Amino acid sequence: MTFLLAGASKTEMKNYNGNGLVYVMNPHLDLMDEDILYHLDLGTKTHNLPAMFGDTKFVCVGGSPNRMKAFAQFMHKELGLEGDGKDIKDICAGTDRYCMYKVGPVLSISHGMGVPSISIMLHELIKLLHHAKCRDVTIIRIGTSGGLGIEPGSVVITDTAVDSFFKPQFEQVILDNVVTRSTELDRDLAEELLECSRQIKDFPSLIGHTMCTDDFYEGQGRLDGALCSFSREKKLEYLKRAYNAGVRNIEMESTVFAAMCRLCGLKAAVVCVTLLNRLEGDQITAPHEVLLDYQQRPQQLISLFIRKCLGLWNPNGLSEDVI
Amino acid sequence: MTFLLAGASKTEMKNYNGNGLVYVMNPHLDLMDEDILYHLDLGTKTHNLPAMFGDTKFVCVGGSPNRMKAFAQFMHKELGLEGDGKDIKDICAGTDRYCMYKVGPVLSISHGMGVPSISIMLHELIKLLHHAKCRDVTIIRIGTSGGLGIEPGSVVITDTAVDSFFKPQFEQVILDNVVTRSTELDRDLAEELLECSRQIKDFPSLIGHTMCTDDFYEGQGRLDGALCSFSREKKLEYLKRAYNAGVRNIEMESTVFAAMCRLCGLKAAVVCVTLLNRLEGDQITAPHEVLLDYQQRPQQLISLFIRKCLGLWNPNGLSEDVI
Numbered sequence: 001m002t003f004l005l006a007g008a009s010k011t012e013m014k015n016y017n018g019n020g021l022v023y024v025m026n027p028h029l030d031l032m033d034e035d036i037l038y039h040l041d042l043g044t045k046t047h048n049l050p051a052m053f054g055d056t057k058f059v060c061v062g063g064s065p066n067r068m069k070a071f072a073q074f075m076h077k078e079l080g081l082e083g084d085g086k087d088i089k090d091i092c093a094g095t096d097r098y099c100m101y102k103v104g105p106v107l108s109i110s111h112g113m114g115v116p117s118i119s120i121m122l123h124e125l126i127k128l129l130h131h132a133k134c135r136d137v138t139i140i141r142i143g144t145s146g147g148l149g150i151e152p153g154s155v156v157i158t159d160t161a162v163d164s165f166f167k168p169q170f171e172q173v174i175l176d177n178v179v180t181r182s183t184e185l186d187r188d189l190a191e192e193l194l195e196c197s198r199q200i201k202d203f204p205s206l207i208g209h210t211m212c213t214d215d216f217y218e219g220q221g222r223l224d225g226a227l228c229s230f231s232r233e234k235k236l237e238y239l240k241r242a243y244n245a246g247v248r249n250i251e252m253e254s255t256v257f258a259a260m261c262r263l264c265g266l267k268a269a270v271v272c273v274t275l276l277n278r279l280e281g282d283q284i285t286a287p288h289e290v291l292l293d294y295q296q297r298p299q300q301l302i303s304l305f306i307r308k309c310l311g312l313w314n315p316n317g318l319s320e321d322v323i
Numbered sequence: 324m325t326f327l328l329a330g331a332s333k334t335e336m337k338n339y340n341g342n343g344l345v346y347v348m349n350p351h352l353d354l355m356d357e358d359i360l361y362h363l364d365l366g367t368k369t370h371n372l373p374a375m376f377g378d379t380k381f382v383c384v385g386g387s388p389n390r391m392k393a394f395a396q397f398m399h400k401e402l403g404l405e406g407d408g409k410d411i412k413d414i415c416a417g418t419d420r421y422c423m424y425k426v427g428p429v430l431s432i433s434h435g436m437g438v439p440s441i442s443i444m445l446h447e448l449i450k451l452l453h454h455a456k457c458r459d460v461t462i463i464r465i466g467t468s469g470g471l472g473i474e475p476g477s478v479v480i481t482d483t484a485v486d487s488f489f490k491p492q493f494e495q496v497i498l499d500n501v502v503t504r505s506t507e508l509d510r511d512l513a514e515e516l517l518e519c520s521r522q523i524k525d526f527p528s529l530i531g532h533t534m535c536t537d538d539f540y541e542g543q544g545r546l547d548g549a550l551c552s553f554s555r556e557k558k559l560e561y562l563k564r565a566y567n568a569g570v571r572n573i574e575m576e577s578t579v580f581a582a583m584c585r586l587c588g589l590k591a592a593v594v595c596v597t598l599l600n601r602l603e604g605d606q607i608t609a610p611h612e613v614l615l616d617y618q619q620r621p622q623q624l625i626s627l628f629i630r631k632c633l634g635l636w637n638p639n640g641l642s643e644d645v646i
Contacts, residue, residue: 260549
């Protein structure tokens with residue numbers, strides 16, 4: 001089962017340096033007459049995927065459907081597209097599993113919470129980008145997270161996603177074998193994003209490790225779940241060990257996101273704002289408007305990055321949203 | 324870390340035979356001044372939980388928000404409540420993470436896809452039932468699944484949820500320890516549900532093991548994901564081994580659902596319809612209206628069960644929905 005990882009490095013090299021196409025590592029796929037992307041309510045026979053998606057250059061994913069709709073509307077405005085973007089259409093309206101919006105070269109998709117939920121979406125999204133013959137796609141997860149030893153509202157740009165044991169790996173069960181995959185993200189992209197964040201006023205940001213857990217309560221050392229068998233001291237001892245291992249925030253999707261994007265030749269980044277400092281508490285108690293402000297920060301940063309890539313950003317003519 | 328499991332059996336016995344309250348296994352919870360159920364947008368200070376939820380006797384959970392709304396509307400009709408139920412209100416409207424509807428003693432909640440997503444909801448739901456002082460609550464997951472060696476459209480009532488290795492257990496990471504929890508479900512409730520299903524015409528149903536995976540593609544042996552490193556033969560060999568171990572369907576939430584409900588003294592069942600026979604294929608190709616009909620089957624069964632429990636079901640005066 002190790003050929004996957006060995007094969008991946010070669011593939012990645014080819015993709016980053018080669019034709020820029022999204023790589024699907026599945027020899028069976030070419031033999032299929034039709035591919036139904038069930039959870040996206042799209043398919044190769046029912047939809048003209050190259051026409052619908054072929055010009056996609058940026059894919060932004062996040063847990064909450066409302067937030068991903070708001071991001072699409074925000075990008076509509078930021079890219080100076082016609083109309084007010086209010087009537088933007090959910091491409092996956094036929095299913096309530098995920099939502100998807102397209103704004104120029106930007107695709108905005110929700111992925112729900114947790115590794116399994118984002119993994120289903122990523123399988124179908126990667127096949128979608130492959131069928132649509134997209135080239136040179138950058139994919140960014142914009143999310144919320146718990147911070148470790150940093151001010152709430154800080155934006156963490158992930159260099160490496162780590163598991164609950166602080167290891168930079170994702171364990172994928174394939175049939176009943178466990179395969180270990182690397183969770184390293186694109187270092188240049190992370191640095192570029194950090195550089196962009198420096199252009200935004202009052203924007204606390206840093207590069208660090210992101211810990212990905214399969215559970216919000218016991219798995220993240222919270223004392224406020226329905227089940228809790230450890231003391232406050234044990235919790236803090238664990239979180240401090242995580243901090244010392246370089247972890248600056250905790251969320252629930254980054255390892256599989258990093259692993260799958262890496263295998264398929266997608267340049268990927270994870271940009272999450274922290275809603276609280278987990279060394280100080282467990283409950284998210286900040287007022288609604290403060291949380292709303294925090295959640296807009298990754299969106300602001302990604303908008304600036306995309307506009308910069310598209311040559312639409314002028315550092316001397318900052319828009320209202322940026323300063 | 325093993326005291327949790329040892330403690331649980333005693334607790335369960337007490338709850339099943341005792342006061343019927345939902346048990347929260349967390350000594351820290353009583354010390355908290357306020358409990359914010361963040362992902363449900365509810366809290367002990369902002370909402371009168373006993374008044375809102377105290378009379379809840381049945382909790383039905385399922386992945387899709389639309390389906391759980393439809394189930395609430397269906398139950399509204401089936402329980403003969405006033406009005407047409409069309410304007411039923413989402414109690415969690417302030418968040419888009421989950422949706423929740425209350426219809427008489429029935430609570431209908433969505434949980435998204437995968438173990439982490441349902442686990443967040445269950446932590447907050449169990450605390451909700453605890454804060455609301457609910458008694459003698461039965462909780463049923465109604466879902467969709469892939470079948471193994473049975474006709475598509477069959478309804479599987481789970482006796483035991485098993486993991487990808489066919490083991491009747493759920494591995495919970497707590498801080499960085501792995502704790503193993505039992506995933507056995509209530510045998511009497513499963514038998515009662517099977518008996519109810521016999522009352523519905525043309526209703527293929529059976530009791531069997533349900534396999535829970537963390538992935539829809541590689542983890543379930545699908546050949547049609549973005550990544551696939553195994554042959555059709557290896558896939559079939561794995562699925563046949565699962566069948567021989569007693570597995571009749573595959574989904575993505577049952578192990579943590581069984582484990583958490585068991586620990587908290589909730590009588591629990593899993594009732595999933597199968598959308599395809601995985602020994603025959605991977606893609607869900609049945610027409611939309613057939614899938615819609617399949618998805619209504621668990622709802623029909625649970626409606627009959629609830630009405631029977633409430634003394635509202637007369638076997639000689641079957642309603643239109645049942646025959």
